[in-house]
Amino acid sequence: MTRHHRVRRPLSLALLLVAVTALAVPGPATAASFPYQDPTLPVATRVADLLARMTLDEKIGQMTQAERGSVTQADLTTYRLGSILSGGGSAPTPNTPTAWADMYDGFQRAALATPLAIPMIYGVDAVHGHNNVSGATIFPHNIGLGATRDPALVQQIGQAVAEEVSGTGVDWDFAPCLCVARNDRWGRTYESFGETPDLPSDMSTLVTGLQGATLGGPTSVLATAKHYLGDGGTTGGDDQGDTQLTEAELRAVHLPPFQAAVQRGVGSVMISYSSWNGVKLHGNQYLITTVLKGELGFTGFVVSDWNGIDQIDGAGGFTAAEVTAAVNAGIDMVMVPSAWKTFISTLRAEVQNGHVPLSRIDDANRRILTKKFELGLFERPYTDRSLTPTVGNAAHRALARQAVRESQVLLKNAGGVLPLARDNNKIFVAGKNADNIGNQSGGWTISWQGSSGNITPGTTILQGIRTAVGPTTTITYNQRGTGIDRTYRAAIAVVGETPYAEGQGDRTGSMSLDREDLRTISTLRNAGVPVIVVLVSGRPLDIATELPAWNALLASWLPGTEGAGVADVLFGAGPTGKLPMTWMNAVSQQPINAGDGQVPLFAQGYGLTY
Numbered sequence: 001m002t003r004h005h006r007v008r009r010p011l012s013l014a015l016l017l018v019a020v021t022a023l024a025v026p027g028p029a030t031a032a033s034f035p036y037q038d039p040t041l042p043v044a045t046r047v048a049d050l051l052a053r054m055t056l057d058e059k060i061g062q063m064t065q066a067e068r069g070s071v072t073q074a075d076l077t078t079y080r081l082g083s084i085l086s087g088g089g090s091a092p093t094p095n096t097p098t099a100w101a102d103m104y105d106g107f108q109r110a111a112l113a114t115p116l117a118i119p120m121i122y123g124v125d126a127v128h129g130h131n132n133v134s135g136a137t138i139f140p141h142n143i144g145l146g147a148t149r150d151p152a153l154v155q156q157i158g159q160a161v162a163e164e165v166s167g168t169g170v171d172w173d174f175a176p177c178l179c180v181a182r183n184d185r186w187g188r189t190y191e192s193f194g195e196t197p198d199l200p201s202d203m204s205t206l207v208t209g210l211q212g213a214t215l216g217g218p219t220s221v222l223a224t225a226k227h228y229l230g231d232g233g234t235t236g237g238d239d240q241g242d243t244q245l246t247e248a249e250l251r252a253v254h255l256p257p258f259q260a261a262v263q264r265g266v267g268s269v270m271i272s273y274s275s276w277n278g279v280k281l282h283g284n285q286y287l288i289t290t291v292l293k294g295e296l297g298f299t300g301f302v303v304s305d306w307n308g309i310d311q312i313d314g315a316g317g318f319t320a321a322e323v324t325a326a327v328n329a330g331i332d333m334v335m336v337p338s339a340w341k342t343f344i345s346t347l348r349a350e351v352q353n354g355h356v357p358l359s360r361i362d363d364a365n366r367r368i369l370t371k372k373f374e375l376g377l378f379e380r381p382y383t384d385r386s387l388t389p390t391v392g393n394a395a396h397r398a399l400a401r402q403a404v405r406e407s408q409v410l411l412k413n414a415g416g417v418l419p420l421a422r423d424n425n426k427i428f429v430a431g432k433n434a435d436n437i438g439n440q441s442g443g444w445t446i447s448w449q450g451s452s453g454n455i456t457p458g459t460t461i462l463q464g465i466r467t468a469v470g471p472t473t474t475i476t477y478n479q480r481g482t483g484i485d486r487t488y489r490a491a492i493a494v495v496g497e498t499p500y501a502e503g504q505g506d507r508t509g510s511m512s513l514d515r516e517d518l519r520t521i522s523t524l525r526n527a528g529v530p531v532i533v534v535l536v537s538g539r540p541l542d543i544a545t546e547l548p549a550w551n552a553l554l555a556s557w558l559p560g561t562e563g564a565g566v567a568d569v570l571f572g573a574g575p576t577g578k579l580p581m582t583w584m585n586a587v588s589q590q591p592i593n594a595g596d597g598q599v600p601l602f603a604q605g606y607g608l609t610y
């Protein structure tokens with residue numbers, strides 16, 4: 001790549017002096033040879049010095065985020081790329097923490113092999129643990145964490161995730177989702193802490209858990225408040241659809257969690273695919289620049305969603321006009337997984353023809369570089385290998401088990417059938433989600449969509465049950481309930497949903513249990529045995545018709561790898577969870593939310609204990 005002529009920019013006198021002095025010393029950067037490489041200087045000074053040395057291409061490179069599978073280390077060096085990401089499930093082979101760290105360090109080494117040696121920042125979706133990594137601790141998805149009503153616990157989870165993420169080199173987490181899910185049909189309902197803004201606002205403690213009180217700690221990982229703005233409010237719960245609200249309603253329902261995250265110093269904000277009253281967020285300068293950066297005072301950087309700029313004009317791919325619209329709207333870094341070369345050349349042309357002012361490019365770079373300096377990437381660009389063994393360690397799994405316990409919501413307990421006796425008992429366990437790590441973890445687990453089966457080390461709910469009981473108790477398992485008879489004292493049916501993510505999880509029709517689950521429960525019922533339904537799902541389901549025939553109902557949400565936390569509650573730990581979402585009486589009520597005047601089966605905040 002040829003070094004382009006330095007585009008002239010008004011320099012303050014101080015800066016001019018710095019630039020003249022420093023430029024007098026040509027040649028590759030060596031340790032602390034330039035002010036920006038001096039960690040004793042204020043970050044703003046380092047940013048100003050570095051910016052003054054950067055060519056337009058270097059600045060555009062910082063604004064470009066490519067997917068790991070579409071870029072080589074040499075590309076990173078040649079095109080000065082500022083960031084790499086792993087899309088959902090995009091992992092090195094073998095998928096081990098050490099292989100991740102080696103991959104990260106390889107990319108970082110390539111990034112530093114440039115004249116200015118600006119480190120790259122690597123982003124992943126660690127949305128319920130470091131969930132792309134085999135063996136990582138998988139925590140309950142956000143809907144379960146919302147049920148805990150425990151912001152301090154969520155902060156601890158953030159800290160644990162930050163340790164595991166840092167142990168693989170990665171320094172940026174596209175989490176937390178602070179969406180306010182208003183229609184349970186939405187495939188991302190489980191990524192929401194709750195249907196009212198108070199819950200995601202309270203759980204913004206995850207930001208502090210991930211980042212630390214200030215960035216720059218040994219395990220600090222840049223957090224991302226997403227997806228700005230109104231992703232959970234689309235009509236019909238249509239993923240990436242249109243949020244049709246007045247500005248007052250949009251501000252009242254969807255903005256508070258972002259205000260909370262900004263107040264906690266969140267380092268980045270990701271833009272939503274959705275639209276507000278027909279205008280795609282990725283091109284909305286009012287909401288991104290005037291409101292988020294101006295009114296809320298957000299000083300971090302804004303990142304697009306995956307190919308999010310392609311959607312601005314409604315047609316596939318991106319045009320020069322969309323690149324300009326997105327960058328001028330206030331997007332600082334563009335997640336352009338594979339077409340990043342085209343993006344670079346397009347943005348360069350749009351700056352050179354005056355459509356994108358250099359001041360916008362410089363503002364984006366100041367924001368990005370400020371976070372890189374604050375994270376300590378210039379001083380500590382490589383993986384801290386002492387953290388690699390934290391991935392999936394016992395302490396994190398114990399914390400996850402506590403979170404699973406606290407997330408359980410007891411919705412029915414006729415005759416006090418729960419808790420179950422650990423000893424001298426005979427219990428039949430059935431259901432497709434009883435012995436299935438993949439199903440109990442849900443989407444965004446090892447792969448983008450998640451999948452059924454034994455996909456990563458953990459404890460299934462059945463294994464948790466077996467461990468919970470004493471030697472005088474019999475546990476029998478059959479997925480469909482075959483073999484049950486009236487000699488059993490109780491039957492546990494672990495049913496619900498199988499994994500999905502994003503739009504593939506949208507449910508536009510029925511929200512009832514599937515036929516297999518209904519048959520399984522019926523088999524258990526017909527044996528004349530009390531039936532306890534454990535619902536493993538990413539959202540409330542339409543179960544009002546069947547509920548009278550069930551003796552007990554426990555909403556388990558998507559607990560992750562530590563299924564023993566469900567057994568803890570079944571055998572004695574008093575359930576403390578409270579519904580984060582209103583539970584429909586019938587699917588025809590969707591959307592149904594607190595205060596909307598409809599009569600639910602269970603209100604938001606409902607939860608029994610014993």
Ligand code: GLC
Nearest residue numbers: 086087088125174226305306
């Ligand atoms: C996805 C999601 C977003 C995620 C990003 C990168 O499409 O919308 O939540 O962070 O792409 O994987």
